[in-house]
Amino acid sequence: MFLHIFILFYASFFHNLDPYHLIVGRSYSEGQNCTNATCVNQNTTKTWITTAGVYFIISVICCLKWWSGRPLRSNVSYVALSSNEIHEQEFYPFESGVWSSQYYQYDAWHGPHRLSLSFDSETLKVTGNGLDDIGDYEVEGIYSATTHPMGLTKKYRKGTGDPSQNLGHSVTIQVTWNTNQRHFEGKWFVKTNKYSGENKFQLKFEKSYEAKE
Missing domain, CATH: 1.10.287 (Helix Hairpins)
Structure with a gap:
């Protein structure tokens, strides 16, 4: 207009x-x-x-x-250039185990959905997998142990979940640690031939692998 x-x-x-x-x-x-x-x-x-x-x-x-649907910075730049100050230096939020995520789309929150994440403290890389209302997916990404941002790529496995939504596409996720809420929050980004968009995303730790039922 x-x-x-x-x-x-x-x-x-x-x-x-x-x-x-x-x-x-x-x-x-x-x-x-x-x-x-x-x-x-x-x-x-x-x-x-x-x-x-x-x-x-x-x-x-x-x-x-x-x-539209693309982040301004790549995950590598997002993590490297983050200036988020963590006041609780003794708290380390990157714990391997069961996490839950939810994303905001079409004027509503979707989730929470459970996923498994494993953090490598030497390479500062994260891998995992999960399932949401779109389909099964694999996760890989990077993080910073000092400023606590994460840049993730969620890749859906085509043929699983909702065939109208699951195009076998990738979702870029960029989040930072919220000390007060005790979870990661940020945005997701999607760019495909049929759809492009971005909105809020939250990621919260549930329990470690040792406590997994």
Whole structure:
């Protein structure tokens, strides 16, 4: 809507039209002929500026569409550049075991769904698997033991779960530790040929493998 209004007034400014005349196709100079060189040059300049403006707007729309469903930073950059300060230095949230996750989509929370995560303190990598209302999936990612962010990639196994939702696609998840809530929170990002989007994501520890029933 904003872009439509912008284009309307942008064109009206450079073509001496008000919004009404632009819509109905009538200008203030209707019926007048532009014959002198100055007038022709001014109209040519206005045409070029208007064309450039339209191309700029189209480029912005294309960029926004391309970025939809994509994080601004890769998981590696997200974890490396995180400046989240953890005041409870003795608390270590990366414990291998059973976790639960939930994500926000279509104006509702989905979950919690259980998943298994294993953290390697030497390589700072995490792997796991789980099942949600879309299908079975594998998880791999990285994390920082000092600033406590995690960058995960959830890859669905095609042919499991909901066939209308499970395209065998990947979901990028970027979360940081919330000390007060005692869970990880952040966003998920999806980009496929049929859908693109992003929204809130939460990840909470349930129990260790030793306590697993």
